[in-house]
Amino acid sequence: MTQIKEASTIQENKQAAFKECPVTYVMERIGGYWKPIILFHLLAGSKRYSEIKKAVPGITEKVLIQHLKQLEADNLVIREARPVVPPYVTYRLTVSGMGLRPVMYAMANWAVEDSEANGTPMYKSLGNFPETPKLAAV
Amino acid sequence: MTQIKEASTIQENKQAAFKECPVTYVMERIGGYWKPIILFHLLAGSKRYSEIKKAVPGITEKVLIQHLKQLEADNLVIREARPVVPPYVTYRLTVSGMGLRPVMYAMANWAVEDSEANGTPMYKSLGNFPETPKLAAV
DNA sequence: ACAAGTACTTACCCTAAAGTATGTATCATC
DNA sequence: GATGATACATACTTTAGGGTAAGTACTTGT
Numbered sequence: 465m466t467q468i469k470e471a472s473t474i475q476e477n478k479q480a481a482f483k484e485c486p487v488t489y490v491m492e493r494i495g496g497y498w499k500p501i502i503l504f505h506l507l508a509g510s511k512r513y514s515e516i517k518k519a520v521p522g523i524t525e526k527v528l529i530q531h532l533k534q535l536e537a538d539n540l541v542i543r544e545a546r547p548v549v550p551p552y553v554t555y556r557l558t559v560s561g562m563g564l565r566p567v568m569y570a571m572a573n574w575a576v577e578d579s580e581a582n583g584t585p586m587y588k589s590l591g592n593f594p595e596t597p598k599l600a601a602v
Numbered sequence: 603m604t605q606i607k608e609a610s611t612i613q614e615n616k617q618a619a620f621k622e623c624p625v626t627y628v629m630e631r632i633g634g635y636w637k638p639i640i641l642f643h644l645l646a647g648s649k650r651y652s653e654i655k656k657a658v659p660g661i662t663e664k665v666l667i668q669h670l671k672q673l674e675a676d677n678l679v680i681r682e683a684r685p686v687v688p689p690y691v692t693y694r695l696t697v698s699g700m701g702l703r704p705v706m707y708a709m710a711n712w713a714v715e716d717s718e719a720n721g722t723p724m725y726k727s728l729g730n731f732p733e734t735p736k737l738a739a740v
Numbered sequence: 741a742c743a744a745g746t747a748c749t750t751a752c753c754c755t756a757a758a759g760t761a762t763g764t765a766t767c768a769t770c
Numbered sequence: 771g772a773t774g775a776t777a778c779a780t781a782c783t784t785t786a787g788g789g790t791a792a793g794t795a796c797t798t799g800t
Contacts, residue, residue, distance in 0.1 A: 486713030570704040575624035688776040
């Protein structure tokens with residue numbers, strides 16, 4: 465176990481929260497701005513690096529690979545590289561990553577409803593939502 | 603919400619993504635580490651400031667009120683203050699905030715399953731998942 | 741010969757977010 | 771009259787994340 469200094473009560477508390485709050489668990493793995501967006505675009509299936517880059521406008525290459533590597537290290541995506549030139553690298557979700565589909569779907573769903581409720585509907589439907597979502601009982 | 607400079611093309615792209623990707627929409631409102639955790643703890647119903655502070659260990663007071671104010675400004679929580687001494691302030695979810703319940707639930711669900719799949723089960727069940735409080739019309 | 745495409749890498753900078761610490765108003769009680 | 775509780779506020783510092791720009795390796799196309 466990691467040793468913790470007496471003075472750092474916050475880190476201790478964070479540890480406790482991590483063990484008790486499932487949402488904290490999630491945030492530790494897909495927290496931040498970009499990761500959910502990247503994962504969302506991978507729901508449709510494996511994509512080349514360049515495809516992801518196009519699908520996620522606004523992200524810089526540095527930040528993109530940075531997160532892709534992190535997601536790979538966290539066992540959420542799998543990187544597959546064909547030893548060809550020019551490089552052909554694809555990324556796809558692991559089983560664990562696939563498990564996030566309901567999360568993404570719930571998010572997308574809320575975005576539609578909430579933007580409508582705000583009087584500024586931005587997304588007509590979820591017709592273009594990647595593939596069949598398994599609806600978990602809520 | 604956010605002010606945008608002309609010259610930055612990435613910001614333009616971010617705008618485009620905002621209009622096309624529902625997950626981006628969500629991230630703009632509850633992105634970051636703390637907000638989902640705070641919202642999760644408010645699912646159970648209205649809580650006093652001090653209660654939230656206890657429920658979300660690891661967060662500093664500064665960051666907590668900062669996010670609470672932001673969430674209030676984004677119409678996700680409602681602040682109610684009784685003019686008494688000592689102060690009695692409660693926070694509760696708006697209808698919009700309540701709409702995030704499926705998102706939270708999906709997250710919590712994934713945390714349980716994923717931690718089990720990892721061989722390090724951290725949360726036995728979702729028995730303690732915040733029940734639906736009386737739905738207040740807002 | 742040289743540009744173009746692919747999937748990165750590296751170096752440097754800058755800002756926004758978060759952490760630390762202390763202060764404030766009001767009243768109750770000890 | 772000092773202390774504690776509550777719900778913040780404010781100043782200051784640090785850190786992590788993100789942005790800009792340029793480079794790399796290797797081959798195909800012109």
